[in-house]
Amino acid sequence: MSGTLYGIGVGPGDPELITLKALRLLQAAPVIAWPAPPEGESLARKIAAPHITHNPKEIAIRMPLEVTQFPDRGVYDQAAIEIGAHLRAGQDVVALCEGDPFFYGSFMYLYDRVVDHHPVVVVPGVSSLMAAAAASGSPLASRNDMLSIIPAPLPEAALSAAINGADSAAIIKVGRHLGKVRRVLHELGLIGNAQYVEHATMPHESTRRLAEITEDAAPYFSMILVHRRGTALR
């Protein structure tokens, strides 16, 4: 009988923001898999680390951090083969996902390769989107607000149109696009409404008004929240 692949959200950074369900599956898993950059530490593995005390078999899926084009198929093909062998042997495999598995996560590429051959269960997690809002002290959206999640790497005109069409915007993947985002928000007259959030729920969490930031680059795990009315509360 086949094992099950579980894609579990481990939350945005604080290890205490994992769910009871994800924790139960993680701590029972004979095999865990996690995404990581080509060299060095996996953030998903680091978030889950305090909870991993049973010495499971571990599979690293190493890929470029900032996947803006189609991801390297070979990395996922290889991971699916390795994970598939455990599933065929009847072992469950738990794949760790930063935040939520289906919200811009790389887990979907593994999911796509396994779901036609083995049982797969996705366990939703706390997303960086909700973590950033909590950190900023600003509700994301209320009542009939349209809320758009907008990747900062988009071309300037598309970015501007997307922000302009929404009541509330969460601009993600800011990184080296910080200068462009600030310029667009300035042109739209929204710079004064924008909050910048870095490393939400992590020890080095930081929140500032975007207007106070002069740098042109930000960490990958940063987000800009902006509400057309200044707040969802009115």
Place this chain on the structure above:
Amino acid sequence: MSGTLYGIGVGPGDPELITLKALRLLQAAPVIAWPAPPEGESLARKIAAPHITHNPKEIAIRMPLEVTQFPDRGVYDQAAIEIGAHLRAGQDVVALCEGDPFFYGSFMYLYDRVVDHHPVVVVPGVSSLMAAAAASGSPLASRNDMLSIIPAPLPEAALSAAINGADSAAIIKVGRHLGKVRRVLHELGLIGNAQYVEHATMPHESTRRLAEITEDAAPYFSMILVHRRGTALR
């Protein structure tokens, strides 16, 4: 010394999708507060029920279920007075929120009335958005997709423009607007891409292709997910 008001997300429905942090705060709270309809059961209270074993003082905040206009200020004014009395007496108060507190949640109105007078901490939770995606088996968005959360009560033209401007759309608060949403998606040629999700992560969870649904009304806790490319995977 003042107590702290904690707004905790209890997740989308499955009691096991609460976070460790929310559980810890809930189980230590001398006072809990929860939103409820004018009569009957509170969904947030029901989700948290298996975890409430210590007999806290409970405060019900009763208000209309479907708040599309400004909420009844009196209800929140009264709740803030009652909760404020506990906080001034040095008691922490934990407010239960379905899903995430700052994602279209009513907690924000309580937050607004308390935050200038007492410490308030928002604990993000698993949102119905991520729960619906997991239930549907369809990733919400990938790479540079723009994802828009769109309330179904919007006028038909606004709904159409919002869906048409996004790569991926999550249409929330479907309820009696199901017929209108289906008509808009049909006109945009996207009906074949739309998934309907009801009561995600609850015992009566149900997922269907929207094209197979003929009813003109849906439960309040339903969502429609649609991706322009049919999937975020390609």
